[in-house]
Every structure is written in C-alpha cells, then in structure tokens.
Amino acid sequence: MGVRSCPVESGMDILRRNTDYALRLMVSLARHGRDASISTRSLAQEQDVPYQLACKLMQQLHAGKLVESYMGARGGFRLGREPGRVSLLDVVEVIQGRLSLNRCLLSKTCCPRTATCPVRAKMGELQNQMEEYLGKVTLADLIQAQEGAGETETPVRRTK
Numbered sequence: 001m002g003v004r005s006c007p008v009e010s011g012m013d014i015l016r017r018n019t020d021y022a023l024r025l026m027v028s029l030a031r032h033g034r035d036a037s038i039s040t041r042s043l044a045q046e047q048d049v050p051y052q053l054a055c056k057l058m059q060q061l062h063a064g065k066l067v068e069s070y071m072g073a074r075g076g077f078r079l080g081r082e083p084g085r086v087s088l089l090d091v092v093e094v095i096q097g098r099l100s101l102n103r104c105l106l107s108k109t110c111c112p113r114t115a116t117c118p119v120r121a122k123m124g125e126l127q128n129q130m131e132e133y134l135g136k137v138t139l140a141d142l143i144q145a146q147e148g149a150g151e152t153e154t155p156v157r158r159t160k
Helices: 017-032 040-048 051-063 088-096 118-136 138-146
Strands: 068-070 077-078
Touching: 017 040, 017 051, 017 077, 017 088, 017 138, 040 051, 040 077, 051 068, 051 088, 051 118, 088 118
Parallel strands: none
Antiparallel strands: 068 077
C-alpha cells in the first residue's frame, strides 16, 4: 500500500485523525469475527496505523467497553458486542468525546445569547442530524458496504 498525499486544507476536521484510525481498527476487528482475538500489531499493520498509537486507541476502546482483551498465546482483542450493535457514534464518543459543531451546543449556559441566537438553533438541527446518522451506521453496515463495493474507494465530493 502506498501513502497518498492529501491536500492541506485550512478547515477543521469534525472527526479527528485518531478517531478515523479507531474506526478502521474496529472495522478490521469486526471483519475477523467475534471469535477471533487479533493482536494490536496485526491490526495496526492491516490498517496502516502506527503501532504505539494503535495500542493507545485499543486501550481507550477497551475502557469504553467496545472491545475485549484476552491474554496469552492466542490473546489480543475482539469486539465487545456484535458488529450490528456498535455504531460509529459509539466509537467517536469513546475516542474523542461528544461531537459538537460549536461550544454553544454543549450547554445553554455557554453563551448569553442562547435564547435569541438564530445560528445556534440551526447548528443544533445539524448537530442532531449528525448524531442521529452516526448512531444509525454500524460496523456491520460498513463491512457490508465494503464487501458490496468490492473494497473500492468512493471519493468524497466537496462543494463550495
């Protein structure tokens, strides 16, 4: 696998790089099945994630009860529940905390203009849609989509 270069943009990512890595590690675990324990080293190699970072992410996923850890010669990690019961939102919240488009959406006390702000209301609608969507998409959905697409990449369209 070759490393691709992506254009540097000045925008902010909603999903952080570590979250993207964690999602890839989780999909890899799900593809192996719930009965197989996979080492962090194997997962890191499969998904092109730096080993030390993969270790840290797997610890976070374990603490969040999304994966189980097994010791011994056949040890490693496996999913803590069926792939159809692990949503993207579950992984995102374990790795980076609650998603928020703006700080004012975290609490009504963050801004004195909360009651009259037209921007907050519309951002709140988008926030809810984003959480609802990520909560509906599961690891099983990602695996099924990848198998159906023959593991080809679908480019993301950006409009300005």
